[in-house]
Amino acid sequence: MSAVTASLCSTLLFVGFVVFVSADQKIITAQPGQKSVTLPCRAPNNSSTITGVEWSRADLADEYVLLYRDELFDPDNQHPSFKNRVDLQDRQMKDGDLSLILKNVMINDTGTYECEAFMRGTNVKKRANVGGDPISIVTLKVLPPDQKNITVKPGQNVMLPCRAPNNSSSIIAVEWSRADLVDEYVLLYRDEHIVPEQQHPSFKNRVDLQDRQMKDGDVSLILKNVMINDTGTYKCQVFMRGTNMRKRANLKTDPISIITLRVDPPGGSVGLIVGLILSAVLLVAAVVGFLVYRKHKQQNRDFN
Template sequence: MKLDHLKFFKEQKEKMATLKRTLFLCLLICFFTNGLTEEIQAKSGDDVILHCRDPSNANILVLRWIRPDLKAKGYVYFFRESRSYEQYQYPSFHGRVKLRDPQMKDGDFSVILNHFSINDTGTYECYVGRNNTGSDPEIINIIHLKVKADQEDITAKSGDHVTLPCHVPQNTQILVVEWIRPDLEPEYVFLYKNGQSHPDHQHPSFRNRVELKDSGMKDGNLSVILKNVTITDTGTYECHIYQSQRNHTMSIINLDVHQPDLKVEGKPGDNVTLQCQGTEDFTKFKWKKTDLKSEYYVCFFSDKELHKRYQHESFQDRVELKDPNMKNRDASVILKNININDAGTYECYVGYGGRSELITTITLKVIDSGADERGGDKDGHVGLIVGLSVVVVLVVVAGFMIYGRCRRLKQNQLPAEAADHELQDLNQRN
């Protein structure tokens, strides 16, 4: 029994030692991997520094910068015996790569890549060979060079046609172009593949509303036009392209769509049109008046008819479709025989399957037929003149009355003063 216990503890000790060695190895690998790997993002036309530094004092015999993802033989940059060799470079890098410090002081083997383009994206590795070692050059740094997406904020009003910009260098080989909105499912706003667009992959809200600005994508123009935008089009749009096995995000657009400030005016008894147009085929729509406290609507349409049972009593028999056939997704209505109480804010909501979208907000102003544009009575100026005349007359009459009273008081005062003087004279005589 004692031997079994000793054997058990010995096995546990060996397992712990193995676990410690494994953890140490993992930490060592992570340390060196993090130290070697670097990610850089750049825009087309930028000059990019590919960093590589080894502070050791050993003399450098050879320096190689390579792209392991390129199948052809060659180098990004090749340096040996105190000079570079352009003939060993990939043709696309001729005249575009040079040492950041020609003296390579303090072990600086960094190079500058001029005029970065999308074709330069990939992995770059820096190898250094020393005179005092007989081994092969060792890797010093690994750089993942990626495209930095253009970012732009765009503001639009509901109903506008908006251009979402995206460009790549001319003659760039492209297999697939996709515009997406990551918050949607499906996320595709526009998909171009095998020389044609694929509307079947689009989110339903974008069908028949998105097209390439240049159908031939000349000069690398991958911009699209989003038609008849609504407030629900507000969001972030990304332009991606695919080259062989690589995917690049070329542009990120933040679109903010505002509801236009629509106003309609009319006089009591008029018929007014409240405009509303859906962005896609809808199954139902409703018009609401924001100040109505009840849950009823101005009108409610579904199953190809207006439902009076959901209508507020003040609007019954006064609302009808502008176009009974609702061509071009027209959800506009005519409000008949308006009155002062109809003034307010109206909202049009359109239903697409299981979601509802606010399309239009309209402020209705009802002008009293007996009021001028400033809201006063159109004969008010006459009343004002009459009123002012009465006031003037009253002021004049009151003035005369006050004057007469003062005059009488003065006349009464004079005899009294004379009597006082006379009494004073008598006293002096006595």
């Protein structure tokens, strides 16, 4: 009877261990431009014994996402893309909470993150000595924006939809751009005004936001009196509070909406094809007529 009980206990312990490990491996999804995302991590020990925490990502090699020890962030060897974008949910690490806050989410943030805690007595002077097992593994998937196709006719007004996933109070600027315009943009809206500098001339006085208050994150673009040359792929980007807006070159965020706008000529594709065929027929008729006229004229000369 005791052997059966021991076997049962061993089985239960094994099952419990497997459940604990699988529960610690999480998958989280986010969107580009999202204000923040939390990657959870909780140490199984009393927080009073925790002296630091490291968040890392395997593809960053020797650089880390965040290293916090002795109540300070260690900037050495932190990957540049995470500077000023990461923090702990609780710097006091109460109840062993070591969760990471990642701000202004970008597509390049996609990856598998590992959380490692350092206990009192652990040598954390050199990162090479930090070799414990992770207590949490989180796979973050930042999904690319939806790509929409819109077709209109010349002379119409069109709305290009875009909605930020955050509260509008944190949005300080919106930019609509088109790749073929190079350094000029379609619309830049900040400080409650449309910025005219570097706006492409063809869009001046023809574009506006659907809602300048950006309620519920609505930053859709209104394009008036559409022209054939408006055909192209448009990108919508939002910039959150704390972004450096002094130089446009510093505005590097992922688009939250990509829209391909197609402006059909009058009559659409069918009308265009019919027009081309009719033009070709008229051209052939003109050539034949010219040849007949020339031959007839030559015959009259020979007769005279």
